[in-house]
Amino acid sequence: MLSALLxxxxxxxxxxxxxxxxxxxxLGPYGNVPPVYPSPNTTGLGxxxxxxxxxxxxxxxxxxxxKSGMVTGTPGPCVGNIIAIPRLGFPGLCLxxxxxxxxxxxxxxxxxxxxxxxxxxxxxxxxERGLAMGAEFRGKGxxxxxxxxxxxxxxxxxxxxxWEGFSPDPYLTGVAMELTIRGIQENGxxxxxxxxxxxxxxxxxxxTTVNGSITGAVLQESVSSNLDxxxxxxxxxxxxANAVRAGVSSIMCSYNRIxxxxxxxxxKSQSGLLKGELGFQGYIMxxxxxxxxxxxxxxxxxxxxxxxxxxxxxxxxxxxxxxGGNITAAVNNGTLDASRLDDMIxxxxxxxxxxxxxxxxPLIDPATVExxxxxxxSTWFEQFVLNGTSNRDVRADHAVVIxxxxxxxxxxxxxxxxxxxxxxxxxxxxxxxDAGEDTEGYYNQINFEYxxxxxxxxxxxxxxxxLVTPLEAIxxxxxxxxxxxxxxxxxTLIATTDISxxxxxxxxxxxxxxxxxxxxxxxxxxxxDTDWDGNDVVASVASYCNNTVVITxxxxxxxxxxxxxxxxxxxxxxxxxxxxxxxxxxxxxYGAVNPSGKLPYTIALNKNDYNALPITAVNSADxxxxxxxxDEKLEIDYRYFDAQNMSVLYEFGFGLSYTTFxxxxxTISGAQVSPTAAPCVAPGGNPALWEGIYNVTVTLSNTGxxxxxxxxxxxxxxxxxxxxxxxKQLRGFEKVFLNASESSVVEFTLMRRDLSYWDIxxxxxxxxxxxxxxxxxxxxxxxxxxxxxTAVA
Ligand SMILES: *[C@@H]1O[C@H](CO)[C@@H](O)[C@H](O)[C@H]1NC(C)=O
Ligand SMILES: *[C@@H]1O[C@H](CO)[C@@H](O)[C@H](O)[C@H]1NC(C)=O
Ligand SMILES: *[C@@H]1O[C@H](CO)[C@@H](O)[C@H](O)[C@H]1NC(C)=O
Ligand SMILES: *[C@@H]1O[C@H](CO)[C@@H](O)[C@H](O)[C@H]1NC(C)=O
Ligand SMILES: *[C@@H]1O[C@H](CO)[C@@H](O)[C@H](O)[C@H]1NC(C)=O
Ligand SMILES: *[C@@H]1O[C@H](CO)[C@@H](O)[C@H](O)[C@H]1NC(C)=O
Ligand SMILES: *[C@@H]1O[C@H](CO)[C@@H](O)[C@H](O)[C@H]1NC(C)=O
Ligand SMILES: *[C@@H]1O[C@H](CO)[C@@H](O)[C@H](O)[C@H]1NC(C)=O
Ligand SMILES: *[C@@H]1O[C@H](CO)[C@@H](O)[C@H](O)[C@H]1NC(C)=O
Ligand SMILES: *[C@@H]1O[C@H](CO)[C@@H](O)[C@H](O)[C@H]1NC(C)=O
Ligand SMILES: *[C@@H]1O[C@H](CO)[C@@H](O)[C@H](O)[C@H]1NC(C)=O
Ligand SMILES: *[C@@H]1O[C@H](CO)[C@@H](O)[C@H](O)[C@H]1NC(C)=O
Numbered sequence: 001m002l003s004a005l006l007x008x009x010x011x012x013x014x015x016x017x018x019x020x021x022x023x024x025x026x027l028g029p030y031g032n033v034p035p036v037y038p039s040p041n042t043t044g045l046g047x048x049x050x051x052x053x054x055x056x057x058x059x060x061x062x063x064x065x066x067k068s069g070m071v072t073g074t075p076g077p078c079v080g081n082i083i084a085i086p087r088l089g090f091p092g093l094c095l096x097x098x099x100x101x102x103x104x105x106x107x108x109x110x111x112x113x114x115x116x117x118x119x120x121x122x123x124x125x126x127x128e129r130g131l132a133m134g135a136e137f138r139g140k141g142x143x144x145x146x147x148x149x150x151x152x153x154x155x156x157x158x159x160x161x162x163w164e165g166f167s168p169d170p171y172l173t174g175v176a177m178e179l180t181i182r183g184i185q186e187n188g189x190x191x192x193x194x195x196x197x198x199x200x201x202x203x204x205x206x207x208t209t210v211n212g213s214i215t216g217a218v219l220q221e222s223v224s225s226n227l228d229x230x231x232x233x234x235x236x237x238x239x240x241a242n243a244v245r246a247g248v249s250s251i252m253c254s255y256n257r258i259x260x261x262x263x264x265x266x267x268k269s270q271s272g273l274l275k276g277e278l279g280f281q282g283y284i285m286x287x288x289x290x291x292x293x294x295x296x297x298x299x300x301x302x303x304x305x306x307x308x309x310x311x312x313x314x315x316x317x318x319x320x321x322x323x324g325g326n327i328t329a330a331v332n333n334g335t336l337d338a339s340r341l342d343d344m345i346x347x348x349x350x351x352x353x354x355x356x357x358x359x360x361x362p363l364i365d366p367a368t369v370e371x372x373x374x375x376x377x378s379t380w381f382e383q384f385v386l387n388g389t390s391n392r393d394v395r396a397d398h399a400v401v402i403x404x405x406x407x408x409x410x411x412x413x414x415x416x417x418x419x420x421x422x423x424x425x426x427x428x429x430x431x432x433x434d435a436g437e438d439t440e441g442y443y444n445q446i447n448f449e450y451x452x453x454x455x456x457x458x459x460x461x462x463x464x465x466x467l468v469t470p471l472e473a474i475x476x477x478x479x480x481x482x483x484x485x486x487x488x489x490x491x492t493l494i495a496t497t498d499i500s501x502x503x504x505x506x507x508x509x510x511x512x513x514x515x516x517x518x519x520x521x522x523x524x525x526x527x528x529d530t531d532w533d534g535n536d537v538v539a540s541v542a543s544y545c546n547n548t549v550v551i552t553x554x555x556x557x558x559x560x561x562x563x564x565x566x567x568x569x570x571x572x573x574x575x576x577x578x579x580x581x582x583x584x585x586x587x588x589x590y591g592a593v594n595p596s597g598k599l600p601y602t603i604a605l606n607k608n609d610y611n612a613l614p615i616t617a618v619n620s621a622d623x624x625x626x627x628x629x630x631d632e633k634l635e636i637d638y639r640y641f642d643a644q645n646m647s648v649l650y651e652f653g654f655g656l657s658y659t660t661f662x663x664x665x666x667t668i669s670g671a672q673v674s675p676t677a678a679p680c681v682a683p684g685g686n687p688a689l690w691e692g693i694y695n696v697t698v699t700l701s702n703t704g705x706x707x708x709x710x711x712x713x714x715x716x717x718x719x720x721x722x723x724x725x726x727x728k729q730l731r732g733f734e735k736v737f738l739n740a741s742e743s744s745v746v747e748f749t750l751m752r753r754d755l756s757y758w759d760i761x762x763x764x765x766x767x768x769x770x771x772x773x774x775x776x777x778x779x780x781x782x783x784x785x786x787x788x789x790t791a792v793a
Contacts, residue, residue: 016158016526019617026624027224031260036272039301041343042281042350046247046683051354055346058353061088062345064328070345072323073308074382075375077364078142079104079459080285080306082348083382091385093352094364095192095285095306096137099147099164100455100578101462105368107393108136110462111402113455113576114149115556116409118166118176118600119655121711122735125405126176130183130191132398137189139394141364143357144190144250148180149460150239151254154556154601155200155636157610158525163555163576164460167600168637169652170235171730171754174242181246188355193243195254195287197269198225198236201614202524204626205255206289206312214311220623223615224257227630230723233758233765234634237273241753244278245684249351251280253302255290260624262297264290270301279681283347288459289313294322295330303344307375317379363388371463395465399580406577406584408709408735411597412570412656413560419547419569421591421658424481425509428474431541433491433532434516434553436471447518449532450489453553455576458521464579470514470551473582477590495536499544511545512589513538519555524614528559528607535561542567551585553577559607563649573599591658594708596735598655598779602638605649611640638780639726653713653730653779659704659740663712663776666785670694670750689753689765694789696748698776702738709737712776714748715783719770719791722757728773728780731755748776755791767791 044052062070062085069083073095080095097103101110111133117126130148137145152159154168166173177193184191199205204223209216227236240251251274253264263269264286274280283303289312291297291305305323310316319325330336352358366386369377412420422428438451446457452469455461471487478485488494488502515534519525529535530552542548542565549570552558556575562568572595577584587593604610612632618625635643638652670693684690700712714732718725732748755772756765771790777783 018613027260033259033261033268036267039271040275042347048354051350054353055349059342059345068327073306075317075379076384077369079374093143095144096142097146098460099149102137104371109395109398110464110579112405112578113163114166115163116575119409119597121598127179127183128401130180134184134187134189136394138187141362146192150177151195151199155612156614157557160202160519160524163456169730170238174239177239178242178246181248190249192250193248194252196251199254199256214315223626229760230758231633244280249282262292264302265297265300267300278685279683291322294326303347365392366390402578403580403583407587407593409597410588411573412595414571416569427484427508429508429511430487432514434514436489453516454581456519468582470582473586491532491537495533511548513550515552517554538562594658596709598653602652603650642727651781657708659706659708661710662701662703663698663784665699666787667697692749694750700746701743707739711735715775717773719768721770722768
């Protein structure tokens with residue numbers, strides 16, 4: 001939420017301007033949203049029954065003013081705060097950013113970003129990342145971690161926050177959500193899955209106000225994501241179903257409007273889809289300033305207003321709120337049924353008891369107060385206990401999993417004739433401003449010129465306590481090997497100078513070029529190129545050096561126009577690996593770790609091939625003019641390129657290894673299970689959807705010279721009886737490590753949901769009749785085995 005304020009309003013891109021065509025279908029305040037009232041009560045379904053009883057007895061003891069306080073954020077030590085009620089022994093709630101680190105504090109780790117976690121395709125490491133992050137939030141006294149992220153999903157290659165989430169593939173993101181949440185919550189920390197829902201661009205994510213002032217009158221409302229019901233279910237809602245099934249404590253509604261109505265006051269999405277269909281038993285909190293009404297939001301299912309103040313980003317701190325005193329007044333004047341307010345607090349307190357947060361939780365580290373620029377102490381009007389120990393070091397041995405995941409998520413896109421791994425090269429030249437130390441401090445809040453990028457910016461960043469740069473790690477390795485290292489970090493200089501005049505006489509054995517691509521909250525990317533003239537840097541180095549290895553540290557999709565340059569002998573997409581960046585990249589460049597990362601998105605042949613671009617301007621002053629029509633429906637990322645039969649440069653799921661693998665012996669087993677799923681709700685939706693109904697096995701063999709891991713991937717093709725669907729959809733993956741010459745059987749379980757589509761007429765998931773295609777391979781376009789499943793109607 002923070003960086004957007006700093007970033008100001010300069011959202012119009014010089015290189016990418018997508019003006020929405022004049023469309024008379026402008027969606028007004030309530031848009032095209034089927035009304036769903038009242039908001040359902042929690043029942044504690046799915047194992048929260050005992051906690052629910054405790055929560056209810058807590059609520060029973062509250063005064064009306066306390067109740068209003070329990071649902072309204074207030075300025076305090078953390079980025080979000082709920083009042084303490086000392087007479088009931090309730091210490092309040094501390095909500096902290098973000099999805100890859102506890103941000104506003106010190107002595108905490110910076111983990112790889114979501115995009116890196118996804119690129120690992122490694123269930124175990126994704127879980128361990130969640131477990132370690134949760135331990136740090138707990139250690140610092142934060143009750144709630146504001147993460148992980150499944151919205152944005154990644155509809156558009158340009159969206160500024162895609163890297164905070166995992167992948168535009170909903171199945172991969174769903175698995176990552178589930179494992180991350182389980183990891184976080186095993187520490188007794190509440191996870192908050194965000195942002196619900198269809199939040200797919202930064203531009204105009206919040207209203208335009210007079211003079212951009214936080215208190216100014218609204219000129220134009222936030223962009224509206226207008227999407228059909230099937231697309232909602234099969235793409236944007238899908239990973240949140242995994243989150244709810246994993247028992248996520250809270251869900252954050254997003255800034256955008258959906259079908260014309262703000263996400264935090266949209267009764268269909270909150271009460272209908274989330275609390276109704278998915279059986280979500282926890283609470284919905286607003287994104288910071290995402291609340292735009294009082295009673296409409298409450299009646300539409302919003303349970304907690306964050307950070308509680310009025311104005312843009314909720315930053316107009318003072319005693320006034322859409323909630324707070326307005327809730328008290330609304331109960332008193334009979335507008336708001338007291339049972340709805342009770343349910344809001346019951347939903348907030350049930351996970352608190354379920355996770356044992358009432359049983360001796362660590363105190364808030366006072367260091368967070370000093371670093372909290374969002375609600376500094378001068379803005380508080382409530383008392384908070386701040387007598388915990390300051391500057392607690394919560395990093396433990398988390399550097400180990402950070403380094404492992406950093407290496408496991410590096411995606412090798414090109415490696416000509418064994419360029420890599422490096423074997424003690426005699427002479428190494430390192431190029432690019434992404435290789436070395438930054439010169440402006442470790443905040444990752446700005447797009448500085450010099451210094452390696454380990455993560456992106458905004459509320460989803462982390463505050464580094466140290467950062468191992470690629471150059472530092474290369475030098476350490478080179479010293480052990482007796483190699484010569486030369487370094488050139490000025491991109492302008494590299495791009496405009498004849499490299500032969502820079503490099504010491506003979507040709508280096510290898511030229512390592514480090515490029516970066518920044519992305520941050522509040523701004524969409526304006527280009528898919530690497531930053532700081534990355535293309536010119538590669539052109540210059542490759543015109544001289546016949547063994548040029550390019551490594552990118554990037555938020556995600558990049559255009560790589562030099563990919564086929566004969567002197568570019570290797571390309572590695574290293575994404576945002578966190579604080580152990582240098583060690584992780586050296587591990588794979590030198591072969592201590594065999595690369596096994598896979599692309600969690602598609603790199604198109606041409607940068608203009610991408611569809612579903614963000615809307616960056618409107619040619620109307622209508623307050624409701626900002627509309628993003630999700631007309632591509634299910635066709636995002638590889639689903640689009642496959643459906644349109646377009647060639648791509650590097651496809652979804654692709655990534656090289658230092659060894660080779662083969663697949664054989666596809667088997668499919670399973671009863672002909674009745675396709676009709678009994679209508680019964682549990683967290684995550686109808687439990688029948690999560691039943692394994694077919695098992696698929698393949699034999700994976702390491703046929704190469706060294707040990708290593710790879711990721712067999714299973715894609716499903718729906719029968720022709722289903723409505724139009726992209727040709728292939730990921731429905732299984734497993735990262736498997738094998739020694740040289742070793743084989744193993746890999747099993748995929750297909751759940752009923754994996755073989756279903758959302759039927760808009762019956763409003764249910766349907767397993768279509770006919771023959772399903774089952775494809776197993778090493779990427780979405782490298783299919784080695786195929787089989788079929790026939791479902792009975
Ligand atoms: C206008 O809005 C409709 C939705 O009613 C949408 O389907 C259509 O694509 C829009 N037209 C244009 C030209 O964008
Ligand atoms: C959005 O509009 C579509 C088309 O009218 C409708 O089917 C869907 O239920 C709506 N979704 C929401 C969340 O309003
Ligand atoms: C929620 O429960 C209360 C009783 O505690 C009841 O009065 C109210 O009608 C219920 N609301 C819904 C939506 O079921
Ligand atoms: C907006 O800014 C302009 C120029 O600074 C000023 O003249 C005008 O009064 C401001 N409008 C409001 C409503 O603050
Ligand atoms: C109630 O909400 C309105 C906005 O709808 C706001 O202007 C007012 O200050 C709020 N009142 C209180 C007591 O917070
Ligand atoms: C009751 O109070 C709420 C919150 O301040 C307000 O929105 C609503 O208009 C009031 N209703 C009546 C009938 O006074
Ligand atoms: C901090 O203060 C609270 C209440 O004032 C007290 O209950 C608690 O024991 C104190 N904790 C420490 C570590 O001093
Ligand atoms: C980088 O190189 C360019 C071109 O030689 C030069 O103008 C600029 O001053 C250099 N920057 C730094 C920080 O040295
Ligand atoms: C590749 O590098 C060699 C130097 O070894 C150079 O002579 C050649 O021009 C380069 N090729 C291209 C296409 O730039
Ligand atoms: C690169 O150039 C060097 C020196 O010019 C030469 O020895 C080497 O064989 C070349 N390597 C390749 C892969 O062409
Ligand atoms: C194929 O896989 C099945 C299931 O794992 C196994 O029972 C069978 O022996 C395998 N066949 C071959 C030829 O490996
Ligand atoms: C799938 O395999 C598991 C054991 O790995 C077994 O428990 C389950 O019954 C099998 N399911 C089907 C549908 O064959």
